[in-house]
Amino acid sequence: MKFGRRAFLQIAAGAVGGSLLSPLPWQLAGDSARWSQNWSWRPSPERGEITKVPSICTMCEGGCGIQARLVNGNRAILVEGNPANPVTEGGICPLGAAGLQFLYAPYRISRPLKQTKGRGNISGFQPITWDEALAELGKKLAIVRGESKAHTVACITSGRQSSMDDLWQQLFSAYGSQNLFKMPTQADGLRSSALLTTGIASPYTFALENATHVLSFGSNLLEGAAAPGRAFAALRQWRQNGNVKLVQVESRCSLTASKADQWLAVEPGAEAAIALSIAHVMIAGNTYDADFVKNNVFGFEDWTDSTGKRRQGFKTLVSSPTYSPEEIAKKAKVDAAAIRALAKDFAAQKNAIAVWNLGHSDLAFNTYDELAFVALNVLKGNIKTGGLVNLTADIPLGALPAVEKDALAENAAQQKRLDLTRDKTAPVPQNGLYGFLDSLAHGSKYPIEVLMVHEANPAYSLMESRLFQAALDKIKMLVSFSSFMDETACLADLVLPNHTALERLDDVKGIPAASFSYYAVSSPILKPLGDTKNTGDAVLALAGKIGGTVASSVPWKTYEEFLKFRVKGLAETQKGAVADKAGIRLTSAEPVKPNFKDGDDLWKKLKAGACWYDAPAEMPSFKTASGKLELACQAIPVAAAADDHMFLPHLFTIKLAGGEQDFPxxxxxxxxxxxxxxxxxxxxxxxxxxxxxxxxxxxxxxxxxxxxxxxxxxxxxxxxxxxxxxxxxxxxxxxxxxxxxxxxxxxxxxxxxxxxxxxxxxxxxxxxxxxxxxxxxxxxxxxxxxxxxxxxx
Amino acid sequence: MSEKGHAQSGVRFGMVIDLDKCSGCGACSVACQAENNISFRPDESEKLRSITWMEIYQLTNGKDYPDFRQAFLPRPCMHCDSPHHSPCTFVCPVNATTRDENNGIVTHIYPRCIGCRYCMVACPYHARDFNWWDPSWPKPMESMLSPEVSTRMRGVVEKCTFCHHRMLKARSKAYVDGSDPNKATYTTACADACPTKAITFGNLQDEKSEVAKLSKDPRAFRILAKLQTEPKVYYLSKQDWIKKLSDNALK
CATH class of the missing domain: 2.40.40.20 (Barwin-like endoglucanases)
Incomplete structure (x- = not known):
């Protein structure tokens, strides 16, 4: 038989038909599909039992309740909000939700490093052991102190409020240096305006939850608030109730401005001018709380200073035509009628509050701006016990023992903090980090031998970056405690990596600007991944290496022991209560009944992710010269006040460098x-x-x-x-x-x-x-x- | 068969997003990425290549300063309930994307997907993304992959599943507990995460559920309702300009 074209086609068709009837091609197709999905590049996550571990987020100042999901107890796969947290009730911010990307970040530092080449040369970092690292830094600190130069050691720590602040403070007091700074936060401004007006250095708080009219001056409520969890919870509550009006005064149509019920667009830096003009209208129309002002406020009327000189009061100053809406409207480039309407609205509402500085970064306002916002709350009679504005109450944690100061510490403590050695020092100095860097950059009174940086990245996140760079040239040794190879760690001479936020024991002392008291312990969700050390433990070890009174001032063996000691002190006061469920009204004035037995019981509950809270505290009695709430701030020395209005909230702008010609x-x-x-x-x-x-x-x-x-x-x-x-x-x-x-x-x-x-x-x-x-x-x-x-x- | 033209059970999962509460923070989107093993790349600024199941769109009222306003609109998959088919399930040549008529969830079966991207063209909401590259994670971050959701491969389409795996878990739990799996409810990762509680998730067929009540709110609307795709994601807003934009094509 001849094998012709026809036969070929018949066989081919038969083969195709036959193989389609057989299971083989289907089997192969299935196999190849399965095989193609099993490439080694496609990770196949390990399976196992999934558990939830509650904790508290310490990635920003907010202190939100979180819970992590773990596989087999050793692999974290998700961070979510803790529904039992009374502030957030299960919500979380994007940073918190992405928290595991820091735990598992490729740029983490997994062991102590020492720079062996020039500063900033990444290839020069050599891994060393913890013993070597602590010995090296401990020896250096001991030598510097031995040479009576303890004041030349400085530290920059996180802007977050935690017990680490107190530990650093204790260490620095015993060691003999005053150069301890926090990264700038807007709470610094709330603290300094509170100090000037009440005489108490506790930041002002805002009861956002109880207000019905919120007049916000440039506050980043919805974009990076200092406590995003609480800000979002407030927005949720306002929108739920539907009876709260949010008014935003800002130059940009930010998200907060967009989401506000009303947005007043002003020139940048003119926010306080608007506040003063509102005060002008309220005073002219007699729509302010005259009783409150009369009984509690100093400097509203004209006053006499300590030298017997008669001074202008706030009323006289602000009643001048300079502050009329028409004049201010020209400066702020807004409509005068809009200011009047704002003032009318603000004055008419019973629970109206003026808020500012709710963001987490640098201060946007100067002291006089802040005083203007305080003044609006004064006119509404807000600043009182049970009022919408109060002072941050101290959390009654176990008090640290008195610092033993030896001769070395006493002598070094004579040396002023570096920012206060400048020719022109501030009359009421506060967190002077920029002043410190500025003096270093421009020839300081004394050099800095060691700068330690904890939970901060000043080389990147401080404004006017070149200031830190210039200051760094004058610093002999830079030590970073960062968990990550950030800009500052890259420049360090020694890196002692901290555990990341989710791996370490830490605590949260209060929510910024919240009227209620809040304390929480952040417990690790899993064992540390690398050879890192809680900076609290590192600090205790360093104190031990320095020895003498420095070691005896911090008598705790571990940071856990220290935190337990603090919680024990809190439990002994029998104040506040543990909140372990949603729906608790934290801003309620009702006294809170303690629901914990002793220190151990409270520690156990806090470690399990619950938080401690207390109702808004009573307004403490004012510690000002007049004993009243001061609109004319007598804390500002007479010598420093060239003019009457230097004591008062007034129109004040710090002039920017550069001319309008070159920089329009x-x-x-x-x-x-x-x-x-x-x-x-x-x-x-x-x-x-x-x-x-x-x-x-x-x-x-x-x-x-x-x-x-x-x-x-x-x-x-x-x-x-x-x-x-x-x-x-x-x-x-x-x-x-x-x-x-x-x-x-x-x-x-x-x-x-x-x-x-x-x-x-x-x-x-x-x-x-x-x-x-x-x-x-x-x-x-x-x-x-x-x-x-x-x-x- | 219901009036909708397809078999339907008593369960229709849906979502209501309150844009008046939404602060545009993006926690929903991040929580979704973590929950669903969504891959990321060094450059995420090419938005047509970026994979995001819960995309956050910016809306603007188009007016000049200072009358300008903006808002953010989180957009998951709409899980369209149009008769017989959703736009994407209608066009899929290989049945990789189908609607589960037991609960209304539009699923996408990756091993079946041949990467033709017809569904992406058909979807009026841009809810679908294509894996142009092999997904890869920095080595340590492979530890944070969830075993409950499979990772995808190059050449397939992916999209929001309404956290389908959570539903399966809820059903299994109901079965073990001896209750009716068909009555099991659950929430999605985005709804859990939302710090302003703007997202509500549940069974639209259950008259008593929060989601069903909110979907009938006078503020409620759906995006591109005129296409009759019957989205099961509702939005709430009292702002007229936002409502008006819902009838526009998404940019």
């Missing part, structure tokens, strides 16, 4: 909800949230009003050179009506030089372009805007 625009750096700008770098999960009009590839955008863009010849997406009095950067332009004409807005949180490919070299560090202005009263750094120019490139 203002640059404002702002927080956003999708970028973290503090100690932690934006995690990959949150990078997905960054809009493509903020970051495209590695290029960051500035927000510019269409009108301004047109006058500069710029269109959407175009590259431009942004030059300020502090530095220069290439940016792209996002033309948006959210921006005020004449002002350029740059989001904070990008422009990292350290970490990994997910965040490194993306965008511009806004901090490097901003100018820090030292406040003339508190000496703290304020950052409200910087003069800038924007040009096409």
């Amino acid at each position: 625009l203002l640059l404002v750096a702002h927080s956003t909800g999708y970028l973290t700008s503090g100690y932690l770098a934006n995690p990959p999960f949150m990078n997905k949230l960054i809009p493509d009009w903020t970051l495209k590839g590695n290029e960051e955008f500035v927000d510019v009003n269409p009108q301004t863009a047109q006058s500069l010849g710029l269109s959407q997406g175009q590259s431009a050179s942004l030059r300020t009095t502090q530095g220069e950067a290439t940016v792209r332009v996002n033309v948006t009506s959210a921006a005020r004409p004449g002002v350029v807005f740059l989001p904070k949180g990008l422009g990292h030089k350290a970490y990994d490919e997910y965040i490194q070299n993306k965008g511009t560090n806004a901090n490097s372009l901003m100018e820090v202005l030292l406040d003339p009263v508190s000496g703290m750094g304020t950052v409200w805007a910087t003069r800038a120019q924007l040009r096409r490139v």
Whole structure:
């Protein structure tokens, strides 16, 4: 038989038909499908029992209740809110939800490192053991102290409130140095304005939960609030009840401004002017709480100072035509009628509150701005027991023993804190970190031998970045306790890595600006992954190495023992109660009944993720010179006040560097909800949230009003050179009506030089372009805007 | 068969998102990524390539300063309930994406998917993303992958599943407890995470459920309702400009 074309086709068709009838091709297809999904590059997560571990988040100041999900007790797969937490009731912020990306970050430091080459040379880091690392630093600290130079040791610690603050304070007192600073937070401003007006250095608190009318001056309630959990919970409650009016006074159409019931768009830096003008209207119309003012307030009427000189009071000052809505409207570039309407509304509402400084980063307001906002609350009679504004109550934790000071400590303590050795020091000095760096950068009275940095990344997150750089040149040894290879750790001479937030025992002392008391213990969700050490334990070990009175001032063997001691003290007061379920009204004035037996019982409950709370405290009696709430702040020395209004809230702007000719625009750096700008770098999960009009590839955008863009010849997406009095950067332009004409807005949180490919070299560090202005009263750094120019490139 | 033209049980999972409460923080989106093993890349700024099941859209009222306003709109998969088919399930040539008529969840079966992306074209909500690359995690972060959700591979489409695995867990639990699995309810990761409690999830068929009540709120609307895709995700807002935008095509 001849094998022809026909036969070939028959056989071929038969083969195809036959094989389709057989199970073989289906089997192969199934196999290949299965096989193709089992490439080694596709991780196959290990299975196992899933458990939940409650804890408290310490990644920011907010202290939210969280719970982590673990597989087989050793692998964390999710961080979620703890529904039993009375503040957040199960909610969580994006940073908290992405928390595991810090625990499992590739840029974590897993063992102590010593720089063996020049500062900043990453290849020079050599791993050393903990014994070696602690011995080296301990020896250095002992030698410096032995040479009677204890005052030349400094520390910058996190802006977060925790028992670590008290431990550092104890160590520094015993050691003999006053150069202990916290990273700047807006609570610094609430503390300094409280000190000036009440004589008590406890930050003002706002009972947001009890207000029906919230007049917010530039507060970042919805984008990076200091305590996002509480801010979100407040928004939820306001919207649920539907009877709360939120008014935002701000220059940018931020999310808070958009979500507010009313937004008053003003010039940057004119927020306090609006407040003073509202005060003007309220006083003129007699719509303020005259009884409260008469009985509790000093300096509303004209007054006599300690030298017998007659001084102008707040009423006289603010009643002048300078503060009339018509005049202020010109300055703030708003409608005078809008100010009058705002004032009428604010005065009419029974539970109206003026709030400010609810963000977590640098101060935007100077002392006199803050006093203006305080004044509005004074006029409403808010600042009293049970009122909407109060002072942060101390958490009655176990008190630390009195510091034993030997001769070395006594002598070194004679040396003033470095920021107070400057020629022009502030009359009522506060957290003077910027002043400290400024004196170092510009020839200080004494050098700094050792700077320790704890839970902070000043090389990146301090404004006017070159200040830290310049100061660093004068610092002989930089020690970082960071868990991550951040910008500061890269520059360190010695790195003693802390456990990350989810691996360590830590605590949270209060929620910033919350009227109720709050304390929580953050227990580790799993064992530390690397050879790291809780900085609390490291500090205790260092004290031991220094020996003598330094060691005996911190008599605890471990940080856990220290925290237990503090909680025991809290339990002994039998104040407050443990909250382990949602629905508790924390702002209720009802006295709280303790529901714990003793220290051990309270410790057990706190370690299990519950929190301790207490009702808003009574307003303590004022410790001012007059014994009253002072609108005329007598804490400001007469010698420092050239003029009557230097005691009073008044129109005051710290002049920016640079002329309008060269720098016709203002640059404002702002927080956003999708970028973290503090100690932690934006995690990959949150990078997905960054809009493509903020970051495209590695290029960051500035927000510019269409009108301004047109006058500069710029269109959407175009590259431009942004030059300020502090530095220069290439940016792209996002033309948006959210921006005020004449002002350029740059989001904070990008422009990292350290970490990994997910965040490194993306965008511009806004901090490097901003100018820090030292406040003339508190000496703290304020950052409200910087003069800038924007040009096409 | 119901009036909708397809078999339907008494369970129809749906979601209501209150835009007046939503602060646009993105916690829902991050929680979703962590819950569902969503992969990420060094550059996430090319939004057409970025995989996000819960996308946060920015809405603006288009007015000039200072009348300008913005809002954020979280967008999961709408799990369209249109008769017989959702737009995506209708076009899928390999039955990789189907609607489970027992609960209304539109699922996507990765091993079946051939990566033709027809469903992405069909979806009016841009709810679907394609894996253009092999997913990869920095080595230590492989430890945080959840064993409850399979990781995807290059060449397949993925989208929000309404945390389908949580439903399976709830049903298993109900079965073990001896109650009716068909009555089991659960919540999604996004609804759990939301710090302002703007997201409500539940059975739309259950008259007593919060989600069913809210979906009939006078503030309620659905996106692109005119296409009659019958989304099971409702939005609430009292702002007229936001409601008006719901009828626009999403950019």
